[in-house]
Amino acid sequence: MAESAHSSLLDVNNLHTYLQSGGEIVKAVDDVSFTIPRGETFCLVGESGSGKSITALSIISLLPHGIATHPKGEVWYNGDNMLTLPDEKLRHIRGSQIAMIFQEPMTSLNPVLPIGEQIIEALLLHNPDMDEAEAEERAIKALEQVQIPNAKGRFNDYPHQLSGGQRQRVMIAMALACEPELLIADEPTTALDVTVQAEILRLMRELQDTTGMSTLFITHDFGVVAQMAQQVGVMQRGKLVEVGATADVLRAPEHAYTRQLLAAVPENLVRGFKTKAPTPPRPIRERGPGGEGESSLIQTTHLKVWFPIKKGIFRRTVDHVKAVDDVSLDIPKGQIVALVGESGCGKTTLGRAIIQLEKATSGSVKMRDTELSTLSANEMRAIRSDMQIAFQDPQSSLNPRLLIETALTEPMQVHGIGSSQEERLELAGAVLERMQLKRAHLWRYPHEFSGGQRQRIGLARALVLNPAFIVCDEITSALDVSVQAEILQLLLDLRAERDLTLLFITHNIGVVEYLSDQTVVMYKGKVVERGDTAQVCGEPQHEYTQKLLAAVPRLSGFNG
Secondary structure, three states: OOHHHHHOOEEEEEEEEEEEEOOEEEEEEEEEEEEEOOOOEEEEEOOOOOOHHHHHHHHOOOOOEOOEEOOOOEEEEOOEEOOOOOHHHHHHHEOOOEEEEOOOHHHHOOOOOOHHHHHHHHHHHHOOOOOHHHHHHHHHHHHHHOOOOOHHHHOOOOHHHOOHHHHHHHHHHHHHHOOOOEEEEEOOOOOOOHHHHHHHHHHHHHHHHHHOOEEEEEEOOHHHHHHHOOEEEEEEOOEEEEEEEHHHHHHOOOOHHHHHHHHOOHHHOOOOHHHHOOOOOOOOOOOOOOOOOOOEEEEEEEEEEEEEEEEOOOOEEEEEEEEEEEEEEEEEOOOEEEEEOOOOOOHHHHHHHHOOOOOOOEEEEEEOOEEOOOOOHHHHHHHHOOEEEEOOOHHHHOOOOOOHHHHHHHHHHHOOOOOOHHHHHHHHHHHHHHOOOOHHHHHOOHHHOOHHHHHHHHHHHHHOOOOOEEEEEOOOOOOOHHHHHHHHHHHHHHHHHHOOEEEEEEOOHHHHHHHOOEEEEEEOOEEEEEEEHHHHHHOOOOHHHHHHHHOOOOOOOOOO
């Protein structure tokens, strides 16, 4: 064992991880070395496919035998080489000494066991002397630490009864309950709201201070890196291209790829886009029954979307979930309006109600002074091509059995665009090329594309109908930072070329500041603040907006 292993908790030396795929060998991790001292955080950053998660799974030997091999390298932990330990000893280390938070909680949590029982199971497995009452108390405390509302009441809930953010918090609670020496966190805050993310990051830092826990933190958010890490490594195509103290890497990156990633962070993007706007920003005004916006494309007046809560044997309505509660807005033509707020605030419901994918309980939605809420299905179909939506998850919104050609030409055929299939194919190919894809991609299926490419296809499906208004629902939330920058620039170019109006739903404040002309902030179904983006983000008036902005991890706030 290397002498350096005595002065650190984890030493990764010349790690090679090769994967067998279709008779070929993929060098997923290629000669990677780094050290994590006790009580410190090492951040591993890079884009999808760079090898970050494979590195983490290699450390605790969780890759499948027969597919993954380690022809070279060592992973030293507390005097043991993890790559050569027998399975029995590995099982003892995993969970109790090295815990891992996985990126996708829905596939990591057992769907047939209550969340509390899953945490208790982990506690009892690694603490055989603990009784069930103490384990339950520890489990509830862990859920409270990660801010699960009414932790004791939710203790017996199943994973499907929780939101995505809540499931991620359960995974974090399960990992931290056993108080491990080393926590491997694979994108643990990606699905969380910024305020919850801030609390989770604070909790992890506090646990480090009190327990001396070390952390391997995998992320693509450089703001999180600036807050959490003492050391940072940048991965590209299986190799660690740059590693060093966080201050050195963030302030004076040496490798061209690191500089490229940092340049793509929204707060570092050049903010010259507003000169391209076809019309100057106009304030979003609250509308009353008689108000009319001079250049508004979309108008909502006292819009409500309430979902009934039914109980009892006769399923009587006892209350309502007020997802959208009395929202009145004007969205000016040719502008990008950001709609921000935390999970459950009503952002997506409002967007869906505007384009009539969700039925309003009461209130008005107008497009060019045409009242939409009273239109029949046939009447709405005539307007549908003018208002489209790009969904957050293109993987689930694109039919996996349909070629991209069908996904793009079928809507055109329904709405009478193109006089022949050949003309529609020509239009579809042109839109794909505008999305920086190839015409040949028309003859592929959705699973043959990366996440960023599928998101471009989702936008292409909306754009083939030449709409005036598009709802973009968290379309960059799952993208790498460089792909996100490309999509944002694409949206700005399309807005300028087509005079598009966009409602951009997001929780990423950096994206809001770069992209939007106006910002609307929602909280518990209501709009609490609205106005010019520079004013809302620079001088927020409402305490919720102030809290939201204060929670955003930023490179500009780095003091390391």
